[in-house]
Amino acid sequence: AKVGAFHCLLQTEAEADMVLAKARAGADFKSLVEQYSIDAASKDISGALGYIQEGKIPNGFARRDMNFESKVLPLEEGELVKVETALGWHVVKAGPREGGGMKPLSEVYDEIATLLRRANFGDVYNDELQLVRAEFEAGVLSKGIEEYTGVERNAARLMEGVRSETLVPETRARIELARRVSSDLNAREYAPECLFWIAYLEITKNGNQRNCKKALDRLDREHPKSDWKKAGDLLRPYTDPQNFTVDEADLPLALDSPQEFLEKATS
Structure with missing residues (x-):
């Protein structure tokens, strides 16, 4: 029913x-x-x-x-x-x-269209945004950073928000912070960690195996020698729905923290 x-x-x-x-x-x-x-x-x-x-x-x-x-x-x-x-x-x-049965397409068209827009818009937007940023070598204006965050191109300070759910409770905000540190601020020393955090948050908080895999694929391409890439190799099996089904209650408990992944990868 x-x-x-x-x-x-x-x-x-x-x-x-x-x-x-x-x-x-x-x-x-x-x-x-x-x-x-x-x-x-x-x-x-x-x-x-x-x-x-x-x-x-x-x-x-x-x-x-x-x-x-x-x-x-x-x-x-x-x-x-x-x-x-x-x-x-x-x-x-x-x-x-x-109680079941199939409805005519004309009756469910709007519902299907809305669902598809919700499912795809975020991914399409972020992919296109990355391409535009790269093409025009875009960065964040210092004035904007100061006005809205009090931090002027300070990647280390922004990384505190990426790593801490207490400082930044909203998952999407932490993911966007990670993207900005790695892309807008071009903080190469933090970029591999940021990509791992994006993958980790996508699967543990959003239950999104596809977005997790996309972040890990980018980590592999751009930072193949990084220790965080090795940590990503340990996280990757969880992106395969045939081997692992995301479960809202158990997933956060089943996975180590990013730092624990890193320690295992480098031990």
């Missing part, structure tokens, strides 16, 4: 309570989504998440969320519920329930 779902994503529980109250009072859910939702990918399509079913990762989610499934799957069409996930607070409105 599966249930169609529409959501309005909010930052705080108070905002979710407010939207939920408005929806239960009869406010148009599509209008609420357009006015309040912070999910840019779905707010223009009424907050559509597609069909929610057991074991399937909802559109826009990085990984399976058991709490979300347990709250949404029992809903009947038109019912509302408030759910917290790693993304924030969701006010979810249930759509039609289905």
Whole structure:
């Protein structure tokens, strides 16, 4: 069984309570989504998440969320519920329930297109950004670094954020910091470590084996004699879905820290 779902994503529980109250009072859910939702990918399509079913990762989610499934799957069409996930607070409105079967392409075209855009845009953007940076030898303006981070081309300081989840809790921010240190600041002494960190965060935090492999491939090409490349060789088996299936609960515990990988690779 599966249930169609529409959501309005909010930052705080108070905002979710407010939207939920408005929806239960009869406010148009599509209008609420357009006015309040912070999910840019779905707010223009009424907050559509597609069909929610057991074991399937909802559109826009990085990984399976058991709490979300347990709250949404029992809903009947038109019912509302408030759910917290790693993304924030969701006010979810249930759509039609289905027991299975295939729908016409015309009915699911928008859902498929949205899913593909979400899956591919980040990779395409980052690949193209790297090409443009290389072509024009682009760098980060010192003024911008000073104004927004207080650090002027100080790769060592920025690396502290890459290495520390306490300093920079957001995974995507740590990955972008690593990219900027290795590419924008052209900090060759940190570049191999940055690429390893990107690979490590992609698989342990995002559960993304493909992006992990891409970072390791670049590490192999650009720094074949680096000790971090040797550490990458130890991480690489985890990128093969035939040998290893990413599991949200166990993966962070199953893998050593980057420093432990490095120590094993060089011992």
